[in-house]
Amino acid sequence: MNPLLAIEDLRVSFGSGLGRRHAKEVLHGISMSIEAGETLGLVGESGSGKTTIGRAVLGLTAASGGRIVFDGQQISHLNMAQRRKLAKNLQAVFQDPYTSLNPALTISDVLSEPLIAQGSGSSEARTVIADLLDKVGLPSDSARRLPREFSGGQRQRIAIARALALDPKLIVCDEPVSSLDLSTQGKVLDLLIEIQERTGVAYLFISHDLAVVRHISHRVAVLRGGHIVETGSARQVTSEPEHAYTKQLLLASPVADPIAQKERRERRSRLTALDSPSDRLVKDA
Ligand SMILES: Nc1ncnc2c1ncn2[C@@H]1O[C@H](COP(=O)(O)OP(=O)(O)OP(=O)(O)O)[C@@H](O)[C@H]1O
Ligand SMILES: [Mg+2]
Secondary structure, three states, X not given: OOOOEEEEEEXXXXXHHHOHHHOEEEEEEEEEEEOOOOEEEEEOOOOOOHHHHHHHHHOOOOOOEEEEEEOOEEOOOOOHHXXXXXXXXXXXXXXXXXXXOOXXXXXXXXXXXXXXXXXXXXXXXXXXXXXHHHHOXXXXXXXXXXXXXXXXXXXXXXXXXXXXXOOOOEEXXXXXXXXXXXXXXXXXXXXXXXXXXXXXXXXXXXXOOHHHHHHHOOEEEXXXXXXXXXXXXXXXXXXXXXXXXXXXHHHHOOOOOHHHHHHHHHHHHHHHHHOOHHHHOOOOO
């Protein structure tokens, strides 16, 4: 069976408006796939290109090469009308719950917008909204309130409810818990897992934090400098990584115990010293 999402040799360059000579390529031929109902975690340090991959899938950044096939349809060069149609099955949750919701709209407005746009009547939308709020663990009277009346974690639940409104097949989650405190992170991650078990939605889950990615992902891809350096099952990549760069990322994940942390720091600096140019070769996509 074909995967739900197939990214093949994706290239993205910025600054190409100035002519090819000035264009800077930031994704150098990315290939990865996601099955229906699966979570693919995408990790890598800041600037490695994680968000750019997510934005290319969402059509917010143009690909300069390669293909993106979603649900059997090539989606790398769609027009606005085709993109709008695709929104039914392809949604996103972004990092910042404070800017991703329009402050002037009630939660009911936020959640009914995608429903009405896809043809629901207002009473049907009300029923769906009540169900969505229940799904993400918010009280039903939330619908009447404004985003500013909610905490960061609650706003992220609202953003998740909005993404779920049309029962999509894939949600691109770009650092969805990075702005939340640790215990709220855990609750939102568990909510995403529970929703997946219930609905069969797939996630492209982007994070700089390997511990977060390990918790939620079936498979993990590790990105460095616009190349995939390693892919594998979440367990394999996060406990027995093959690539020195992944080992460094693993050691950079924060742990609570200060002694363990000191040991990790020392091991990390040894690994950094070992890091040779051959490590930078693309291994596998
Ligand atoms: N609109 C843009 N114009 C020019 N360069 C860009 C643009 N967006 C991203 N870049 C560059 O592309 C590279 C990848 O950026 P990207 O935002 O994808 O990284 P990231 O892995 O998501 O990092 P972070 O963990 O900090 O969010 C960076 O070098 C960045 O400076
Ligand atoms: Mg990013």
